[in-house]
Amino acid sequence: MGPDTRIPSFVHHRTRLTEGQQHAWDTLWPVYGGDVADVDRLEGLDGPVGPVVLEIGSGNGEATALMAAAEPDRRHVAVEVYEPGLAHLLIRLRELGLENLRLLRGDAVDLLERAVPERSLEGVRIFFPDPWPKRRHHKRRLVQPDFVALAASRLRPGGWLHLATDWQHYADQMLAVCSACPALRPDPAMDPWLPRPDSRPLTKFEQRAVREGRAIRDLRYYA
Template sequence: MRGRDVPALVSGREPYDPQAWFGRRAPLVLEIGSGMGETTAALAAAAPEVDHLAVEVYEPGLAQLLMRAAEAGLTNLQLLRGDAVELLCACVPPDSLDGIRIFFPDPWPKRRHHKRRLVQPAFVALAASRLRPGAPLHMATDWADYADQMRAVCDAEPLLRNTADTPDGWTPRPGWRPMTKFEQRARSEGRDVRDLIYVRV
């Protein structure tokens, strides 16, 4: 396994070809912002029948994930360094992903920086178009106002449907999503973690 650069894929210097990378045809899940790789490696290990793409701009995080994957002998994980929006726009075909995960994206907490947040209407429309019908978009954040923004934006996207069957519209924390040190710290500091799972209609 090796990492690939999104700019090389976007420019066409290297083909975007997950089937060739993994050597098989299998369900394909994209994780945007894999951080230090704890969750990504654990989820890939727990679902060997699923191929996982992890896209991240933070090189030390990718290095950590690469080590975790090597130690676990994972063959169903590929790492991509670069911008996820560029990857989705230029490389990922419509209706081709079996899931997108966005766990604890940068909250840009200052109000003047909110426009830098990833989950905005244009991005959600793009992400939804790359999902197969029935495939999930799963997000989690420990920032209450960002959670509200995520839900408002996704509720307004006609290609997505909220799967929550709770009165408040939030998805109970799935037991299969690993608890990272980051999430533990957020909870210890009194920040509630919100999960949202939408599916492509």
């Protein structure tokens, strides 16, 4: 899955930051943030030593901050391209006094391919990735066979891949792709979906999806 042939799963739109977000960016990004392109090896990031959980597409970071606060013994790395979301996460990081969370801006696939050693991650989280709902855009979806094989190769033995989506068609694709990966085995609790785990915070986005009639599907697989 080389960078020259891969179709990006995201579109990067530059958006102005609010005054509060800009202040957080100016003061906290140099300490807690960085660009994927500047990371040679994930262990090189400053921060406490511990099992590393990588979150791909942290959005506005609300769930990310709560998970990092609830799991102080884990080292959390959030990768996102949406700068206002990263700035909002920096604000929550400061409010909660988190020291086990680092933020990266850029392409998570590039990070996995180039800077994450094999069998090194405790977990990978992908919550509500862009569903690219139009059929002609399905090829842009992140969860494809090559990506899942790459993510699985970066999990240490017993490490996990946790996905969630509110789009049934994408959930079915996730289930088929992950189940076909020989390096992964499904969580025994999946039948075929995983009951919503308490470890995944309930966000306003998810509450809105439920109000609009979209079921939330969780999947978890182990290396």
